Amino acid sequence: MKKILVTGGAGFIGSNFCNLSRKKFDVIALDNLFLGDKRNLDDEVTFVQGDAGSVEDLDKVGPVDYVLHLAGTSSAPLFAEDQFVEGYVNSVRCFVTTLDWARRNGVKKFLYASTSSLYANNPMPLTEDQHVKPPNHYAVTKELYEHCADCFHKVYPDMDLIGFRFMSVYGPNEEAKGKYANIISQFAWDIARDLEPVIYGDGSQTRDFTSVRDIVQGITLAIETEKKLGSKIFNIGTGRATSLNEIVSALAEAFEKPVRPKHIENPVKEGYVMGQHADISKIQAALGYQPKVILEDGIKEQVKQLRVERIKESSSDSLR
Ligand SMILES: NC(=O)c1ccc[n+]([C@@H]2O[C@H](COP(=O)([O-])OP(=O)(O)OC[C@H]3O[C@@H](n4cnc5c(N)ncnc54)[C@H](O)[C@@H]3O)[C@@H](O)[C@H]2O)c1
Structure with missing residues (x-):
């Protein structure tokens, strides 16, 4: 069974991914419980309490085939006033540390959460090739992830880097x-x-309210595809x-x-x-995703x- 590390694994999307995928993958949830809750996870899911921005904590997980990176400051209001610096530091530190750790440990695919917030009030349907101007600090961190992933991939082309612009997940x-x-x-x-x-x-x-089950479907298709994806961004929604x-x-x-x-x-x-x-045609064409x-x-x-x-x-x- 392929092994996958899910950072932010005790959070909302992470725990649903772990619980729904535990028969398909050997899943390990890492979370510092900032907003997560260990009780979200089924007993069969391995849980490691730790910081995704700490190499020492990531090393506790051991070798994995894939990383699903969901840990970070997950909401725009968490960047307000006295939380501003820590909001950025947490998200950026987690992303670059986990990404670098994944490469050094021979991970095949690094999948990460971006956001549909990047689109702000762009014309609809929202397509991945639209020009985006992040409307808040939260969205800025996600655009940074996407640019960082592209640059990283130019230097280290062996590892696929797949970012997801989740719509409004419930x-x-x-x-x-x-x-x-x-x-x-x-x-x-x-x-x-x-x-x-x-x-x-x-x-x-x-x-575009999207069931977390369909989010899990989209991520799973990206993990399982034999296609070499390179550095890619996909919307996951319903359209x-x-x-x-x-x-x-x-x-x-x-x-x-x-x-x-x-x-x-x-x-x-x-x-x-x-x-x-x-617009979900890109992920439909590339991976056969279909909201269910x-x-x-x-x-x-x-x-x-x-x-x-x-x-x-x-x-x-x-x-x-
Ligand atoms: N829920 C949505 O509608 C939605 C939409 C677009 C993007 N996203 C993104 O998807 C990801 C998951 O979202 P979610 O809704 O599950 O949020 P969430 O807050 O429930 O999950 C994030 C998890 O990361 C953990 N975490 C935060 N900092 C950490 C650190 N330094 N080390 C380890 N764990 C840490 C939190 O405790 C939390 O459990 C986030 O990156 C979020 O920005 C979510």
Whole structure:
């Protein structure tokens, strides 16, 4: 069985990847538990508590065939004010340290998380070849990863480097992210606690909500392909735009109770993303990716697995 290190493996996407892939790969989750929770992981997944920016901690993992690098400062508000320096340092240190460690240890493929936030308010559908101008520090770190990967690959062409611009990901295991979680989780937690979900504006804003299962599918295809990919960027989404009003309706159906959201004036005056949906033709053509999870089914599955008692911080002041 091929061995894969998942940095940030106890986090939202990482834990879902580890749990869903543990029969296919020998997965090792490394996480410093900054936003992750070891309880997200199935018992069969090997867990190493450590820092992805520390060679000593990475060495504890031993030799692996692939690295899926998800560790880092995973949300734009985590770069605010007194967290600004540590936000950058953590993300950049983790990325370059893990990348260099992977090369020195003969890793075949280095897969990493970029973000769809890079697209800001670009015209849709969002394609990987569009010019991007990162709208915040979080997106700047992800664009840096992409440029760093390209330069690295020119010097060390043997290792494939594959970056994923995930769209808006939803699914189970987000409780430990608290107010940094996806809006579907935040609305679900509100409804579970009989609170009104708060929507900025009229609720017509859209996102390309993508089940974490489809994210895992895209990553897995990139790992398993025999094609030499070089240094590549792929969107992973559904290609479909869904409004927040539609999300509230789907949640009401999943909870089997009426939900009345509270609409407030949008406090974000500049750069708020009103719409998002990806062009997924590049990953479809290269890897045969096809989104499989129907949004309403994915939301029902997530609601079934809610563990509200594990939420780290109150979502009442959540960031939308
Ligand atoms: N969730 C989304 O919608 C989304 C969209 C686009 C991109 N991404 C990116 O995908 C990746 C995973 O996202 P997520 O939603 O699972 O976030 P997450 O915060 O749940 O996962 C990141 C994990 O990394 C860990 N971590 C942070 N710094 C670390 C360090 N120095 N050493 C070891 N572990 C460390 C955290 O504890 C956390 O468990 C992130 O890089 C994020 O920026 C996520």
